[in-house]
């Protein structure tokens with residue numbers, strides 16, 4: 037059965053992959069994206085004439101706009117990719133990370149909850165709010181550490197991961213307090229097409245091609261786990 041998704045941040049790296057997959061599969065997608073420096077409409081070129089994709093430029097913290105979209109399109113799920121996503125930028129300017137990742141997510145949750153609670157029962161029971169988070173909320177791994185699991189305690193180390201951990205807590209709290217049907221997935225680092233070149237793999241690739249230095253944190257012994265963006269988006273769909 038075809039579904040209708042309100043996707044936020046769907047012009048970014050991972051969100052655009054999810055939007056392309058769902059639109060090509062015939063689902064309806066309303067794509068709300070602020071188009072910050074990392075959002076790029078060219079990521080959506082393949083579906084620019086698709087009748088089942090609606091792009092809306094706007095902020096997840098704009099409650100009036102989100103209310104209008106929910107009432108107009110009546111989505112079966114909200115999938116929240118929108119975020120400030122780059123650790124280095126969060127070290128230079130944490131405020132915008134709090135604004136979008138914490139406050140923006142909370143506004144989105146509140147508006148969705150107020151709309152959701154008045155849905156008729158069947159639609160209300162089937163609805164999902166899927167929040168895309170990161171394994172960085174669990175901290176870092178050393179060589180001999182076991183892998184993170186869903187039960188690993190939170191230990192965010194950067195303003196970015198602290199803001200994502202905070203948004204995860206709000207998503208959980210909206211489920212516990214109001215019964216909003218929420219899902220959180222905490223994926224590891226993604227790689228693949230359409231990634232903004234400030235991130236590790238495209239940055240290393242471009243620097244290597246240009247014969248420039250390859251910058252890494254620390255001594256290079258940190259463990260990173262890599263997930264192809266299409267596998268990640270398949271998994272989000274499975275979870276949903």
Ligand SMILES: NC(=O)c1ccc[n+]([C@@H]2O[C@H](COP(=O)([O-])OP(=O)(O)OC[C@H]3O[C@@H](n4cnc5c(N)ncnc54)[C@H](O)[C@@H]3O)[C@@H](O)[C@H]2O)c1
Pocket residue numbers: 044045046047048049050051068069070071072073074075076094095096097116117118119120121122136140168169170171200223224225226227232
């Ligand atoms: N890239 C990774 O390796 C990775 C790993 C784990 C988790 N994540 C999470 O996945 C999600 C997507 O990451 P990404 O790599 O695609 O990021 P990205 O920076 O490429 O895309 C983020 C998108 O969100 C939009 N956006 C930013 N602020 C907004 C706002 N206030 N309102 C509406 N739209 C806004 C941007 O314009 C952009 O299109 C994020 O929540 C991130 O924390 C990413």
